[in-house]
Amino acid sequence: MNCTYNGTGDWSWYENGGLMLNLNISAPSPSTSGREPCGPASLGLFQLLGHSPPYRVWYNIGDPDEEMGAVYVRRKP
Numbered sequence: 170m171n172c173t174y175n176g177t178g179d180w181s182w183y184e185n186g187g188l189m190l191n192l193n194i195s196a197p198s199p200s201t202s203g204r205e206p207c208g209p210a211s212l213g214l215f216q217l218l219g220h221s222p223p224y225r226v227w228y229n230i231g232d233p234d235e236e237m238g239a240v241y242v243r244r245k246p
Contacts, residue, residue, distance in 0.1 A: 171204065171205070172204055172205045172206060172207035172208075173200040173202060173204045173205075173206060173207060174192075174194055174197075174206070174207050174210060174212065175194075175197065175198055175199065175200040175206050176194045176195070176196050176197035176198045176206060177194070177195065177196045177198070178192065178193045178194040178195040178196065178209075179193050179195070180192050180193065181193075187216050187217065188216065188217040189213070189214065189215065189216055190213075190215040190216070190217065190226070191211065191212070191213045191215070192210075192211070192212045192213075192215065193210075193211045193212075194207075194209055194210050194211075194212070195209055196209075197209060197210075212228075214228065214229040214233060215227065215228050216228075216229075218240070223242055224242070225240055225241065225242050226240070226241045227239075227240055227241075228240075228241065
C-alpha cells in the first residue's frame with residue numbers, strides 16, 4: 170500500500186475482553202510524509218494496550234485469531 174490513513178472523522182469504542190477502538194476517516198488529507206491519503210475509510214480492531222504511558226495501540230492484520238498485527242506507540246512531539 171502506497172498511501173497513508175490521515176484526516177479527520179470520528180471514533181467509537183466498545184469492550185470485548187479489552188478496549189477496542191473503531192476509526193472512521195471521513196475527510197482524508199495529505200500526510201506530513203508527503204504520501205497520498207488512502208481516502209475515506211473505516212478502520213476497526215484497534216486495541217488499547219496498558220493503562221498508563223507510554224500509550225500503545227495494537228492493530229490486527231488479517232484474521233484476529235492468528236494474532237498478527239502492528240503495535241503503535243505514542244511518541245512525544
